[in-house]
Amino acid sequence: MWVIGTMMGPFNHFWYKMLDFYLPGTTFSTITKKILSDQIVAAPFFASFFLIGMGSLEGETIETSIADLKTKFWAIYLADWTVWPPAQAVNFYFVPSHLRVIYVNTITLGWDTYLSYVKHRDANGKKAALLEKKDVILQPNVELNGNIKKAQ
Numbered sequence: 001m002w003v004i005g006t007m008m009g010p011f012n013h014f015w016y017k018m019l020d021f022y023l024p025g026t027t028f029s030t031i032t033k034k035i036l037s038d039q040i041v042a043a044p045f046f047a048s049f050f051l052i053g054m055g056s057l058e059g060e061t062i063e064t065s066i067a068d069l070k071t072k073f074w075a076i077y078l079a080d081w082t083v084w085p086p087a088q089a090v091n092f093y094f095v096p097s098h099l100r101v102i103y104v105n106t107i108t109l110g111w112d113t114y115l116s117y118v119k120h121r122d123a124n125g126k127k128a129a130l131l132e133k134k135d136v137i138l139q140p141n142v143e144l145n146g147n148i149k150k151a152q
Helices: 002-022 028-057 062-094 097-119
Strands: none
Touching: 002 028, 002 097, 028 062, 028 097, 062 097
């Protein structure tokens, strides 16, 4: 997560500088254009970069990471539309441009928890198993401490 966040930081910095350059001001119209630009350009980029980057760092093949992106992108992107437009409205209206990345990074702490959850759940929406079935030996009559259970 740290590596991916470190790699995204510079993009955030230049993205906000570019938005302020091409869309200066804090009128309702300007803020709406900035939010739409952020959602249409930056949000898909960040979601894709996160899933493919994390997959690569976890040893997945690029094909596996792209398949993961195809199955999980819309869950992330739709959630993005509920979190980031209000956060960015505050960002673009109240936060000075030189503090925007810091503001976004504070929200990203929670957002990254959600991204990690989506990344590591299976296709049915359940938490991905940490162990393979072959790694677990089931012994129905033995308790965790090794004592044999009595028949009930």
